[in-house]
Amino acid sequence: MFIIQPHYHAIARTAQDYERMAMSGVVAVAEPAFWAGFDRDYPETFLDYFKQITEFEPTRAAQYGIRHFSWVAVNPKEAENPELTDAVCAEMPKYFKNKNVLGVGEIGLHKSTPNEIAGFEQQIQLALDHDQLILIHTPHLNDKLHGTKKTLEILENFSDLDRKRVWIDHVEEHTVKMVLDAGYWAGMTLYPQTKMTGERAADILEMYGWDRMLVNSSADWGPSDPFTLQECVMECRRRGLDRQELLDIFHNNPCRFLSQCPNWDIAPIKVVDDPLTT
Ligand SMILES: [Zn+2]
Secondary structure: OOEEEOOEOHHHOOHHHHHHHHHOOEEEEEEOOOOOOOOOOOHHHHHHHHHHHHHHHHHHHHOOOOEEEEEEOOOOOHHHOHHHHHHHHHHHHHHHOOOOEEEEEEEEOOOOOHHHHHHHHHHHHHHHHOOOEEEEEOOOHHHHHHHHHHHHHHHHOOOOOOHHHEEEEOOOOOOHHHHHHOOOEEEEEEOOOOEEOHHHHHHHHHHHOOOOEEEEOEOOOOOOOOOHHHHHHHHHHHOOOOHHHHHHHHHHHHHHHHOOOOOOOOOOOOOOOOOOOO
């Protein structure tokens, strides 16, 4: 089984993660820029962070045969500081030139404050101006429905936005349909305690199919586990999905979305049955 982990915060994890992921079939990870657990005060701190995820992490992943890609952004929590957002946005185009960068993300809303909304809009426009893919975080459960609706409303104001180039992440049962119906890609994030479980993700895949669907584990500095993704693979296999369907969900769909960025060079895989074993 070949697996792509499309949302993974490597800087918060140890090399043992990479090793175990490699042994379980993970061939590539993509690392969005996110919150460090505290609000950073200086734009330069972001630039060093971008350096870490665009230059250092690919070398660490490569030691285990895993490709590493990244996204750059000011996350929703720190977008509460408009001066910081402006200063970081001014530097971001430099990173778009890096061969491992996939686009602008994760951006979006946390509590849907005016500053967050302004920072979100500013970064959507930045992505459009530089022809970048967009990865959007949706808020945690207590504001999930409202925050997702608000996210869709804000996106509607960008008439030149190609919705197939936008991935809205952390969808759940009550938000997945509105995201898919509007023409965006939807991501399900599997956490051991919060967000989604492998079983619930498998239910949603059964209900809605997997056209424009991505599954990921996030895995960051909080209670999280990259192998919730493999649990979901196992659950889907238990429910009778065949090898091609598993590859389509867990390898080929990330390739289909991410290959809209020219830096992504991993192709979808088609199962060819071995005539000697059939
Ligand atoms: Zn994240």
